[in-house]
Amino acid sequence: MTILLVDDNPVNLFVMEKILKSAGYTDCVSLNSAFELFDYLQLDAQTPSYVPVDLILLDIMMPEVDGIQACKRIKEHDRLKDTQVIFVTALEDKNKLAEALDIGGVDYITKPLNKVELLARIRVALRLKAELDWHTQHEKKIQYELDLATHVQRSLLSTPLQEKNIQIDVSYLPSFNLAGDMYYWHKINDHRYAVILLDMMGHGISASLVCMFISSVLRESIKQLADPELVITELNRYMTLLKNEKQDLSYYFTAIYLLVDTEEKTIEYVNAGHPPGFVLIDEKEVVALDQGGCAVGFFDEIPVQKSIIPFTKDVQIVLYTDGVLEAMGPCEIESEKRIHSIASKKLNHTTCVIDNLLTTEQQKDQSDDMCVLLVQAKANQLT
Secondary structure, eight states, X not given: OOEEEEOSOHHHHHHHHHHHHHTTOOOEEEESSHHHHHHHHTTTOSSOOOOOOXXXXXXXXXXXXOHHHHHHHXXXXXXXXXXXXXXXXXXXXXXXXXXXXXXXXXXXEESSOOHHHHHHHHHHHHHHHHHHHHHHHHXXXXXXXXXXXXXXXXXXXXXXXXXXXXXXXXXXXXSSSXXXXXXXXXXXXXXXXXXXXXXESSOSHHHHHHHHHHHHHHHHHHHHTOSHHHHHHHHHHHHHTTOBTTXXXXXXXXXXXXXXXTTTTEEEEEEEBOOOEEEEETTTEEEEEOOEESOBTSSSSOOBOOEEEEOSSEEEEEEEOHHHHHHHOSOHHHHHHHHHHHHTSOOOTXXXXXXXXXXXXXXXTOSSOEEEEEEEEEOOOOO
C-alpha cells in the first residue's frame, strides 16, 4: 500500500516517515507541496496512468494551495474518490477542521504528533480503504454479470420480420438493463405465424430470470403445440413449478399469444390477463383482443379459451405492455381508448413503432418496462 506524506516542513515529513517506517509502512512518499502532490497523482494528465494511493497524510497549513483546497481538487477525480485523506494540523479552529472533513477528509490529527494516535488513525483509514476497494471490485463483478445477463436476455428476443405477406416490428424500452417484458415470434410454415408478447410480474433481475426460463419453454411449446389454448396451458404448468410456498413466492405473467394464418385468413388468440391489443380488420373495423383467461402462473390450473377473428384482405395488430398505458397518462381506461383510436388507422412501419403511441418526452425516465409490437399481414393471393 502507498501512503503519501504532504507537508511544506521537512522536519514534519522526516518525523512522519520515521514513525510509519518503524511501524512497517515502507511504501511512503514524501512531498513538499500541493503542487508536488498534484504532479504525483497526475491530476493534469490527459490520460493519467493508474497511481495506487491508499492514504494521504495532508498538512492543512501550506503556502499557495492549502490542504483543504488540495483535498477538494483530489476528490473531484473519480479514480481518487476512495483515497483516504487524514489532515495533519496545528490549528485549534474547529470550523476549519469541520470544513476539512466536509470536503472529503476522513480524520485529522494535531501537531505535535503522537505516535500511538497517528498509527491508530492510519489503521482505521486503511481498513476503510480496504473495504471500499472490496466493494468496488464486487460492484464491478456484479456489473459484468448484469451486462452478460442483459446480453443473453436480448439475444432471446426476435428480430423484426419482413416477408411478402407479413411484417412484424417492435419497440422495446426496458426501465432497467434487465427487463420483465418479452416478445417472440415463430414462423410455423409459409402461412402461419405465432406471436407472443408477455409482461412478467415486476421488473429487474428477478423478472428477467423468470423471463429467460419461460423463454426456453415457450419456444418448444410453440414448435410442438402451436395452438393458443395448448401453449398457454403448457406455460402455466411450467410457471407453477416456480412457486415457493415456504417463502410465499409466486411468479406470473400476462400475455397475448396469437396465430396469424394468411391462407385461412384468421387470427387465433388468447389474452391471458394482458391489456387488450387491437386488430384493424381490412382497414375498416377495430376489434379488441380481450378474451381468453387470467394471468399465467397465478393459479395451478387456469381456464383458457381462444377466440378466432377472420379477415378478408389484411390485418394490423397492435400489442403493448402496461408500462405504455402508464406512460400515456394516469387513467389506464383513457390510455386504452387513445390506443384504440391510434390502432384504427394504418400505422407506418418506417418510423419507430412506439412513436405511434407515445411522444419522445413520454418515453423518457419510465418507471416500468415498455414494449409495443406491430403486426401487419395480408391474405395470400390465389394463384
